Amino acid sequence: MKETEIQVLKIIEKNANLSVAKIAKMMGKSEQEIQQVIDDLEDKKAILGYSTLIDWAKVVEHEEVTAMVDVKVTPARGVGFDKVAERIYRFPEVKAVYLMSGAYDLSVTVNGKTMMDIGKFISEKLSALDSVLSTTTHFVLKRYKHDGFILEDDDEDDKRIVVSP
Known part of the structure; x- marks a missing residue:
């Protein structure tokens, strides 16, 4: 598998919601080139689908x-x-x-x-x-964590007691 294909897979694995234009910009490639890579990966069944992680x-x-x-x-x-x-x-x-x-x-x-x-x-x-x-x-x-995403609330205050020497 080509390095470009692996890079695209890593990017969309983290956020499948990114547009082709954004991925192309991130990688310094043309939109047409990235769209072709994604189409090829879908044809090869390397990309099986796109899902949303819901808490x-x-x-x-x-x-x-x-x-x-x-x-x-x-x-x-x-x-x-x-x-x-x-x-x-x-x-x-x-x-x-x-x-x-x-x-x-x-x-x-x-x-x-x-x-x-x-x-x-x-x-x-x-x-x-x-x-x-x-x-x-x-x-x-x-x-607590699923597919690399932490499912805890970041907004909650730290409820630990402060200990100082």
Whole structure:
């Protein structure tokens, strides 16, 4: 991959809301050149989409529970973990699936309206798969940082007590 492509990817990974004109100016390139690079990266599937990071804790009307589920599986002969992962990521409740090293094989991120919804998904759908041997579920209680963004309020005063010698 060319250095220009890598630079464009790093820029839009941090802020996909930047215009082509702004990216071109930042890189000292023409708008047409940057647009062509972006089009090529989309064609190659290096850019899969553009998303917005939302701090849902600040949206009062929206309540959602997230769980990280460690899954131990039996890999399928000839395809390893890929087919098992594919069956899991096709469920609409599943937001992410990663092959992991360590005690568990897959890490699955699941969203639901309640803990009961997630429990029902795990017991009725995920654990019911033939290749799933065991699961361990961890519920997210609070998010501090996500995709490089700190989710804490910067406006709050520092409530620590000042200590001086």
